[in-house]
Amino acid sequence: MKKFSYTDMLAYLGISSAHPGGLMLSKSILENEKINQKSNILDIGCGTGQTSAYLASKYNCTVTALDCHSTMIKKAKKRFVRENLKVKLINGTAEELPFKEEAFDYIIAESVIAFTDLNLSLPNIFTVLKREGQFISIELVAEDMLKREEKEEIKNLYGLKNILLENEWKKQLTNQRFSTVVIEKDNNQNGYNIAAEKHDPSDHIYPELFQIFEAHAKLLQKYKGRLGYRIFRCTK
Numbered sequence: 014m015k016k017f018s019y020t021d022m023l024a025y026l027g028i029s030s031a032h033p034g035g036l037m038l039s040k041s042i043l044e045n046e047k048i049n050q051k052s053n054i055l056d057i058g059c060g061t062g063q064t065s066a067y068l069a070s071k072y073n074c075t076v077t078a079l080d081c082h083s084t085m086i087k088k089a090k091k092r093f094v095r096e097n098l099k100v101k102l103i104n105g106t107a108e109e110l111p112f113k114e115e116a117f118d119y120i121i122a123e124s125v126i127a128f129t130d131l132n133l134s135l136p137n138i139f140t141v142l143k144r145e146g147q148f149i150s151i152e153l154v155a156e157d158m159l160k161r162e163e164k165e166e167i168k169n170l171y172g173l174k175n176i177l178l179e180n181e182w183k184k185q186l187t188n189q190r191f192s193t194v195v196i197e198k199d200n201n202q203n204g205y206n207i208a209a210e211k212h213d214p215s216d217h218i219y220p221e222l223f224q225i226f227e228a229h230a231k232l233l234q235k236y237k238g239r240l241g242y243r244i245f246r247c248t249k
């Protein structure tokens with residue numbers, strides 16, 4: 014039997030803005046930035062491309078959307094065509110970003126970096142970001158120390174490589190030589206509600222994918238108050 018991952022579930026169901034806070038949080042984060050037509054923005058782990066599409070249509074700026082999941086790429090492409098948006102779409106990984114040094118004014122990663130190998134993704138992000146550029150990331154955080162078996166349970170369900178406390182994220186980011194790392198808590202924390210947005214489901218959805226969705230809902234309930242998220246704004 015084929016084993017599906019949490020990301021497969023998001024991809025097959027075609028979930029838009031599959032990050033805590035959803036598109037509403039993305040919009041409020043981006044509102045505070047000086048994005049304009051000349052901005053060159055990279056959206057790492059773009060998923061089905063909702064934030065990339067929003068950036069391209071609102072600011073008419075240059076957007077590159079990158080993801081390593083072929084179904085996500087397919088659905089992001091469909092979205093950009095449907096909305097008639099010029100977004101460069103790349104099938105690639107955060108660990109091996111195929112761009113020249115100091116290429117981007119902004120790099121966005123919404124619920125992505127925790128899935129990556131931080132020893133590779135963070136230095137890569139730092140390299141392709143322009144001087145004084147901003148790296149903005151929304152990441153899952155453990156609100157208190159989790160036991161090893163609790164971490165394993167969460168990592169196994171989501172396919173995460175890292176579950177860090179806020180100060181562990183801060184350490185990882187400051188180790189990258191970012192000049193400032195500002196951490197914000199979303200005051201409207203609406204939890205991890207991936208069901209809140211419009212979907213673009215595939216023609217055939219395997220029953221196992223619904224089981225993963227249910228397991229996700231149960232896990233959120235089990236760890237209520239112990240898992241949260243933060244917004245990290247890092248300036249190079």
Ligand SMILES: C[S@@+](CC[C@H](N)C(=O)[O-])C[C@H]1O[C@@H](n2cnc3c(N)ncnc32)[C@H](O)[C@@H]1O
Binds near residue numbers: 123
């Ligand atoms: C939770 S989803 C978030 C998707 C999107 N940012 C959004 O908010 O809708 C995580 C995304 O990161 C992508 N991803 C995971 N590991 C990655 C990696 N190492 N490099 C690039 N993308 C990755 C997955 O394929 C998936 O689309």
